[in-house]
Amino acid sequence: MTSQNKGRILALDIGTARVGAAISDPNQIIAQGLGVWNAENWLDDLDDCIKKFAPSLIVVGLPVRTDGKKSAMAEKILETLENLQTNYPDINFVTHDERFTTIIAQRTLLEADTSRKKRKKTVDKIAAVIILESYLENLHTN
Numbered sequence: 001m002t003s004q005n006k007g008r009i010l011a012l013d014i015g016t017a018r019v020g021a022a023i024s025d026p027n028q029i030i031a032q033g034l035g036v037w038n039a040e041n042w043l044d045d046l047d048d049c050i051k052k053f054a055p056s057l058i059v060v061g062l063p064v065r066t067d068g069k070k071s072a073m074a075e076k077i078l079e080t081l082e083n084l085q086t087n088y089p090d091i092n093f094v095t096h097d098e099r100f101t102t103i104i105a106q107r108t109l110l111e112a113d114t115s116r117k118k119r120k121k122t123v124d125k126i127a128a129v130i131i132l133e134s135y136l137e138n139l140h141t142n
Contacts, residue, residue, distance in 0.1 A: 007056030010049065011132035013098065013124050014060060014077050015039060020124030021046075022132040023053055028139065031132035033125040050088065058084070058091055061098030061131040096135045098127070 009028055013020035019042040021034040037045040049055075060081055063073045070078075077095075085093050 008053050009057045009059060009132065009135070010034075010053065010055040011059045011096075011128045011135065012046075012061065013128040013131055014042075014080060015124060016073075018042075018124045019045075020126070020128035021049060022125065022128035023049075023055070024132060024136060028136055031129045031136060033129045036124045046084075050091070055091065058088075058093050059096050059132060059135045060084075060093060061127070062095035064097050094135075096131055096138075098131050 006027055008026055009024040011022045011024075011031070017039050019037045019039055021037060022031050023034050024031055034049065035045075060077060062077055063071050065071050081093055081095065
């Protein structure tokens, strides 16, 4: 689990309706939410993000069931990942277990007394931050 050299890491929480995005600092220590993209045209947003931040690695959250098996959504994400690797051959891609990230993000927003409307708009971004924080923690402890 290496990111090769230092450089920004982009994390994606890909869903059926929205895609959450988060980015690390160049030293790969801090995760910051970038936004929530509409699932219909998120590839345009991804392209803009890659041009702006030039990430050295993209971490894609993989929804694994509690028994460790891949869900149907995980299979779709793996297909998407293959396409991304073809479209961006100079960027490394990895998957990271995203179990419970949306639940953790929802709880965090509830504890912050965030309105339902605002939670819906930000939960995917927070989930992407959680995926990235978990990846960075594993990166620095291994």
